[in-house]
Amino acid sequence: MSRRRALHLVEVGVRWPPETFLCWKLEGMAAAGMRVTVASRAIFEPDAKLPGVEVLALLQAGERPTRRFVARKLLVSLVAAPRRTLRMLYEISRLESDWLRERGGLTRVLGNYLPLMRLRPDVVHFEWQSAAVYYLPLRKVWNAPLVTSCHGSEVTLYPYVPGQEYWTRRLVSMFEGMAAVHCVSESLRRGVVELGLEPAKARVIRQGVDPQLFRPNGGPPDDGRTFRVISIAWLRWVKGLEWAVEAVRRLVDAGVPVEFTIIGDDPKDEVGEPSERERIAHAVADAGLDEHVQLVERAPSQEVARRLQTSHAYLLPSLDEGLPTVVLEAMASGVPVVATDCGGVSEAVTDGVEGFVVPPRDAEALAAALTRLWREPDLRRRMGEAARDTATSRFTLERQLDEFHALYREVARA
Secondary structure: OOOOOOOEEEEEOOOEOOOHHHHHHHHHHHHOOOEEEEEEOOEOOOOOOOOOEEEEEOOOOOOOOOHHHHHHHHHHHHHHOHHHHHHHHHHHHOOOHHHHHHOOHHHHHHHHHHHHHOOOOOEEEEOOHHHHHHHHHHHHHHOOOEEEEEOOHHHHOHHHOOOOHHHHHHHHHHHHOOOEEEEOOHHHHHHHHHOOOOHHHEEEOOOOEOOOOOOOOOOOOOOOOOEEEEEEEEOOHHHOHHHHHHHHHHHHHOOOOEEEEEEEEOOOHHHOOOOOHHHHHHHHHHOOOOOOEEEEOOOOHHHHHHHHHOOOEEEEOOOOOOOOHHHHHHHHOOOOEEEEOOOOHHHOOOEOOOEEEEOOOOHHHHHHHHHHHHHOHHHHHHHHHHHHHHHHHHOEHHHHHHHHHHHHHHHHHO
């Protein structure tokens, strides 16, 4: 690779605009001198911009290209880049017919592959393993190192669910084609190695958080009138929000004047799971908690930061996690955390220091930890200060960006 040319990083399978933690990463890579391209099948705000980041629109959800349209694109590619196009067609010919059918057929797959085939990246990063599996046939067309990220349930949960054997085989096969696999926690690194990944390929790079955006700002008033608890999560069953609702019911029964806010968005299409929004709403109503629980739509980062600043405690009742960015955001905001002991949570939150870590599926333990924070304002303050110190010393954006930059340089050289 010539020193005169900036390293070209292509991120594939990211929605646009990306989640906050990905915005920070992409902007940071561009600021470090990389050329950054995001290829997306889920563009919600076409006019959204990130400094130094290019956007390549692939076929969007629901878009149905005609055979004639794709045939014209294919003919242009055969003329402009015959070798690469023929290589792509050969790799597609090796795919199973069931695989193609499940992904919308040959026409749709070609419609997504053709724009990507023309790129000449130095590194390709798939933020989600489902995207890595989908685009793996382009590996020999790009002739560039591939990296995928592990954030949680794709490797820690689904491979062990009955009926997911096909996905597990695809996952293991995909790992073989990766130059490196990024894990957001040590627990995930152990998980991918157990699935068969070469240990040398697994790299732990933990999330970073912006300490200026997420910072204490006086906090909520400790007037004894309201105990404000907040959760921020995709509305998926794995987030365990029904246990949070049950814990809040216990608080109300104990006389705690709790207000619980859930900031939640429906799962992305690529997750392949139904939203839990209606079920959570029914659970709240059945528990008689309409006056105590508020379920609100996804909010921009500035609004999330404001709500964290006015909360007494952050609640994470998940059944499975990697290392949740929202926990780090709460910690940086000086908010003590009550979380279940799953995935990499305990790599950020030490029980009794930055908050409390309790067993999953234990509403009683969640309620007991929250009740203690309500009754002991000094403990709540000490834990909030410890949380801020941990977030700003161990989970910095600078460290995260430096580690990604080093990883990309390493795999590009290799």
